[in-house]
Amino acid sequence: MLNRPIPGSNLKLSSHTQCQPIGISPAAPQTTTGWQLMCVTIALLSGALRMETARAATPIVASRQQRPQLAIDTSSRHDNSIQIAQNTTAPATFTNIQLPNDLNLPNTGSQVQITGRQSITLQQALDIAFRNNRQVQAARLTVERDRQGINLAQASQAVRVGLSNTGITTSGSPLLIGEQPQIPGSTSSSTGINGGITANYTILDAGRNQSSVRAAEEQVRFDRLDLVRVEQLVRGQVIAAYYDLQAADSAIKISQASVTDATRSLNDAQLQERAGVGTRFDILTAQVQLGTANQNLTNAQAQQQTARKNLAQILVVDQNTEFTAADPVRELGTWQYSLEDSIILAFKNRPEVEQQLSLRRISQQQEIIAAAADSAQVNLVGSYGLGKNITSSAGAQDNYSVGVQLSWNFFDGGAAAANTNREKVSQQIFENQFTTTRNQIRFQVEQAFFSLGSNQKNIATSAQALRQAEESLKLARLRFQAGVGTQTDVIVAQTNLATARGNNITAVLNYNRALANLRTATVLPQ
Template sequence: MPSFKNKAAFITASLILLQNTFAFAAPVELSLEKSIEIALKNNPSIQIAAEDKARSLWGVDEAKAGKIPSVSLGSSYNYQGDSGKDSFSNNVRMNWQLYSGGRTEAQIDQAELGVKTADLNVVKAKQQLKQDTTTGYFNVLESKNMLAVNEESVNNLKAHLNIVQAKYEAGVVAKSEVLRSEVELANAEQNLIKVQNQYDLAVSSLLNTMNMDAGTEIQLAGELTYVADTRTLPEAIALAKQNRPEIAQAKVSVDSAAKGITIAESNKLPSVSLSASTGWNDTLLPNDNHNWSVGASASWNIFDAGVTKSKINQAESSLNKAKLQAEQTQDTIEQEVRQSYLNMKEAEKRLKTTDVAANKAKEDLYIAQETYKAGAGTNLDVIDAQLALTQAKTNHVQALYDYNVSKANLDKAIGSQTE
């Protein structure tokens, strides 16, 4: 009896362990929204953009330091050799630039504009990552559907081969029909192997985008479906002009280039600074014998052999370039929207025709199979019908994929929100 109890306990413990093992090995179920959320949280591109923003913020502090007094401490030591009269001296100096001709203020403005650019870079990185994740998600779904299409093709050809072999053994058909059916099955199995590899690669790419372990088993909750998009092309272009961070960045670049002209022109104006200093000798701390001074100074560069004029001309040229680039950016984005929109509409039209073709091909295969079973059709009729069905279903899956990806590209092109 004790032995029986021990065995029962062992079996129970084994079942619990096995259950926990399967629980740990359960695939991670992912919706499209969850995949995007994970990517935004884990992908280093967002963290890199955030670090660029932090650096820009420090750049503002650096520029503002130009309006604050600077203080320096100096010390020197002199060794007099055999005389034994070593000495050291100390001094503290303060300098405060009261007026720089507008240079410091313009540099601060440029640094703050740099923060805006960095902010927009974060938005741009999020939008790009959302598109990459969405495309990767649809790649997995497409490969999954293609896997199902090719598995069906292999199963159909296997079933047909069994029928052909039975007919051959009954002496109804020639050996060549068996060989031809075997060749078609082998070709279908080769295609299935390729599609399986494409699926594995698609999963690996999606995991990489989400920065998840490559060995993670996933299960996608969604399917490739058709959801009509009611946006018109003019509406999409208007949204892009309003939302795309690249357009806002181009405007910031124009403003920053305008500040560059102010910085260059500051060399034509005087600069005024206030200074103060104190010094003492042969003691570590100041004593009664230390001396001090306070003064103000002004300088005005009246002639610099055309250096300032050249800098102003360069700054004006940079401003003109920034304006042209802003126009070019807007044109490029408008073309991107138009291309994504037209690709989506083209795929939408293909969806209808490929769906009809797939249904007709399925019916045609059924007729060819039944006719062949009855002895009124040929082996080639069945094989051709199967190939046509596989191609029709492949075309439909491809159209579904193209529609959904083009729709995602349109979302990116108009600057869709990521939060």
């Protein structure tokens, strides 16, 4: 530490970063060496700060050639970049994410009354869900939050500059205890202004700061993978709800057709009775059949209302509006991959697989941080102070220091070793979860693939059975009207026709569900 008197009492404060001592007379050339040494130190630390700032501004997502059929490019397991496929709706940036929340509860019946109805397609439902669903929005906010964690980790590698010992102090002789001034009127009190600036930069920390940055970057990668996972989860929920609505709409159509058939049978029975060739028993049987059909129609209408509200709840829209399905029930394409290719495609694309590897890499960085807790740390430090006693005619004094500090917690009771061993066990847990996740993904793909094949056969079978049931009902009516058949034959034929209609619709919807599950399991566009 060097202390020197400075001629002159003009003390100026300036924000300009110049290597010229302020308030120092040119007649004091001996102060130039200290100022030059301090300026060199500050320049070196500022250069390191600019380097850290530039590195912090570097985006973590590297540009890499993206394969169109894959949601995530996993060609390099150790790369910190992530690729999201074109079917993913996550934006490139997650700024200005708004989550409007209405914290008021309705208190009148008119406020919860259904006032609107809108017909939407499946694609429109998916678009609304990705825009409104709170799970997706929360996942995007998590990515944005942990991106700030990278800046926080990088800040520990930057130069730290601050003020120290800055202020105005007054000191004097004792007031109550001790010797008083011998000469009346004299005083030993003084007032001074002091200011100082310190700079600190870590040049050796056993890899602690670098591992913190890598762990933060890997956490963002994990969050982006989780965003893909949440989007696929919401996609599956919307598709399932939409198909349930289609099934409810189809059930109503089938029930309405059954009511029409039962009404016609009742009319035929009444005509047969008036003609003297029918019986009261036939009329009662037809009336029972009509009542059953009306009951089934009422149940189908209730299921339709539930399906509509379920879809609106997943889409997170106005609760006073309900949606109807605009898409007709039909086959929505074919699957062009074999079972083996589908499994490999799922392994490459599913974010859950890569998430386990990402967690393992985070734990590896945490292990380095834990092991560095009992290692030496070296810091480059520099400080400069300036003080002036304003109650005396003495000049201002400055001091500076530049040096290297060593800190070493070489004994911590085994805390560093315990944390290191804990992270090693965590890595084994993630490896075990990787195997479990891989097996679950394969089972999901196989289940959807087998369901797709069986329902594809069921579509052809049910279509043929539907044609046969329609022909059977037509013949039963003709036989009954000709007096050679019974009303029971007509009722049996009507029941078989309703069953055949339902089986055909179920086969088509189950095929579409299996196809959607395959696309979701392999993270491919719908």
